[in-house]
Amino acid sequence: MANILVVEDQQDLNQIITRFLKNEGFEVINSYTAKGALSKLNEADLIILDIMLPDMEGYEVLKEASKKGIPTIILTSKSEEFDKLKGFELGAEDYITKPFSMLELIARVKVVLRRSKNFEESIKLLDGKVEIFPKRFKVIVDGEDVNLTHKEFELLLFLAKNKDLVKSRDEILEKVWGFDFIGETRTVDVHIKQLREKLKDYKFLIKTVWGVGYKLSEDKE
Known part of the structure; x- marks a missing residue:
């Protein structure tokens, strides 16, 4: 807001x-x-x-x-x-x-x-500690810009828009990489690992649901 x-x-x-x-x-x-x-x-x-x-x-x-x-x-x-x-x-x-x-x-x-052309609704996580700006492909963590690749950003945005919902690797591949992507679900795992590293203290936001896929949740457990 x-x-x-x-x-x-x-x-x-x-x-x-x-x-x-x-x-x-x-x-x-x-x-x-x-x-x-x-x-x-x-x-x-x-x-x-x-x-x-x-x-x-x-x-x-x-x-x-x-x-x-x-x-x-x-x-x-x-x-x-x-x-x-x-x-x-x-x-x-x-x-x-x-x-x-x-x-x-x-x-x-x-x-x-x-x-206003300059105003853009952002997605705020953890009371604004992590903020995502969809139109500008921008992520701010603790007030500082985070340098994400295009796919890392799209992956984070997809999970944030579906907060608390478990998404399978196949669904993530389809929604983030597209129907015509030639690759395997290992691609998702690699990008999740990189994304967690860039979120630093807030890597817990992206949770692995064993045997299913991933979800974004603000719970620390």
Whole structure:
């Protein structure tokens, strides 16, 4: 699920927005100042940004977010047309005027994320310690990229999409290597071994089911 950076200096409002976002399954990063927000931009998939902040105007955060391609929803008490135009000119995706409905805010967040080219739903395992990005063929373990071959990635992705389900070697060959693959089930075993080595401390994720095949499970047993 997406990481939402909430930049709002009113602590009560910041926490209310946070609660609603978390109820929808989003991860939330909080900031109460522009400088704090600038230091957390790289963690965000989307920003909810108040313009009136204690240290500097939120427009400065908006400018930097736009450079990085991070979609931003402006949240402010300023309702003049000039302020809205300025926000859109600087790259804002949407503009919500206080007071507002939390349900409307959530709906707008979902719309903006669907429009965002940079956002991609990932598969998170072990509370995010292992994260798989299907469209980018990318795997992150403990915050660091893992260098997988194309087939290692497809194998991990197939098992992750079928978490806790046992898959036979023949089925893995068919789904990952394809119907026309000329080879033997030993190919699967070799790739499983290599994949486990690259997962390091989390090699236990891929379990052997003797006489059947393999499954991916977050249980350590």
